[in-house]
Amino acid sequence: MTSTPPAPAPDTRLDTAALVADAVLFEGYVLYPYRASAAKNRMRWQFGVLVPPSWGGDSAEHSAQRTECLMEPRGGASLRVRLRFLHAQRRTVEEQGPDGTHHEVESLELPDRVLSAWDEGVEEQVELTVDVGDLAEEGAELPFARPASEEHEAVIGADGEPVGRLVRRRERIEGVLRLSATELPGPYRVLRLTATVENTSRWRPGEGAAADRAAALPHSLVSAHLILGLTAGSFLSMTDPPEWARTAVAECRNERTWPVLCGEDGAADVVLSSPIILADHPRIAPESPGALYDATEIDEILALRTAALTDQEKREARGTDDRAGAVIDLADSLPPEMLDRLHGAVRGLREITDPAVPPPSEDTPHVPGVAEGTPWWDPGADRSVDPDRDRVLVDGASLGAGSRVLLRPGKRRTDAQDLFLHGRRALVEAVLHDVDGQVHLAVTVDDDPGAELRRVQGRFLYFQPDEVTPLEDA
Structure with missing residues (x-):
């Protein structure tokens, strides 16, 4: 109808x-x-x-x-x-x-x-x-x-x-x-x-430019x-x-x-x-001070870069569109405390020592392996895992930090850069566990000139156990 x-x-x-x-x-x-x-x-x-x-x-x-x-x-x-x-x-x-x-x-x-x-x-x-x-x-x-x-x-x-x-x-x-x-x-x-x-x-449509x-x-x-x-x-x-x-x-x-x-x-x-x-x-985001911005950290970058435009560039922006002019005026008038709010925000995280949360009583069970008073997102909160010492079994071999492997990335969850590493030899630097229970191997590739820098920064390449073949167990 x-x-x-x-x-x-x-x-x-x-x-x-x-x-x-x-x-x-x-x-x-x-x-x-x-x-x-x-x-x-x-x-x-x-x-x-x-x-x-x-x-x-x-x-x-x-x-x-x-x-x-x-x-x-x-x-x-x-x-x-x-x-x-x-x-x-x-x-x-x-x-x-x-x-x-x-x-x-x-x-x-x-x-x-x-x-x-x-x-x-x-x-x-x-x-x-x-x-x-x-x-x-x-x-x-x-x-x-x-x-x-x-x-x-x-x-x-x-x-x-x-x-x-x-x-x-x-x-x-x-x-x-x-x-x-x-x-x-x-x-x-x-x-x-x-x-x-x-x-x-x-x-x-007409002919030519039309x-x-x-x-x-x-x-x-x-x-x-x-x-x-x-x-x-x-x-x-x-x-x-x-x-x-x-x-x-x-x-x-x-x-x-x-x-x-x-x-x-x-x-x-x-x-x-x-x-x-x-x-x-x-x-x-409640921190966002106005329209045409995307997220808090991006807001901060845009606000600072917009305020840094030349006077002529600002005149052109104001003449382009009223909404563009509003962004220029907003960036020029933001007080320091508003810019501070744009410097990132954390939501949904709370330490268990937060005074708003009642302290545990004697009857409250303690979770083994978790340090008391430590927030869950702190790396030291869970003592049951240790990236430097944990090991995982792959094709009958126990792999951990120091093990050598052959990289065979799976097509179902990889990108082009991973595929370029197919068949390369690598050194396992750590065994990591995510919040979903998945295991990941942090590796550096043999002959990578930036391997030492990766170790210093903790920025590794990551593969799952079924994407590697053990070579030898160090």
């Missing part, structure tokens, strides 16, 4: 998910050094671009994306869907002549900024609420369109008089959102939800992603599903998107389907 969406009721859960989704929406929008003239900002819109069908058929990009996930709705549940994307808006710069006429120029110099041509991103949103029961019977279809438009903005010089104008042109785009649900056999009521977003724009990707972008859905919310019930994690649902999860088809649980830890009623692979319950 084709649906006409009613005015959606406010849903704070979807609004909370949108805070994380904004990082997806603007990923790659404008990159350091935040100037339109920078080479990395000339190839735009790297993620989630749904191009018109006439362009996608002849390129590596596509006109549609597909999301499938599993949900366990309760009786009378509704599904709320929010499609978000950017509409590329082409901005050109025109200078005003003495006679009041305008002509296009490459850039326009102002005291505080340098204006130049740029493709701006206008946030667009399509919302639909539908009963889950209707999805299982007929499905739902919502066509949408955004019209073409042109806007002019006067540019005022230092003397208060107009010196030019910005011309913003937006092309028409059309699309459709389709939803359906299929009930799966089994002891639990589980539905496979299928949501597809398709660009149905009728634009066709046939390039830049001509297709204004007719594209950029950074397209979905936020899905159940009013009653829950979604199943596609990353870490329960054992009984693993087969059904493996049968889901996700094309150019990946759905993850979103919202508070433990909540499962909202899903973010993103063109960037994320983990369940993604978070924006």
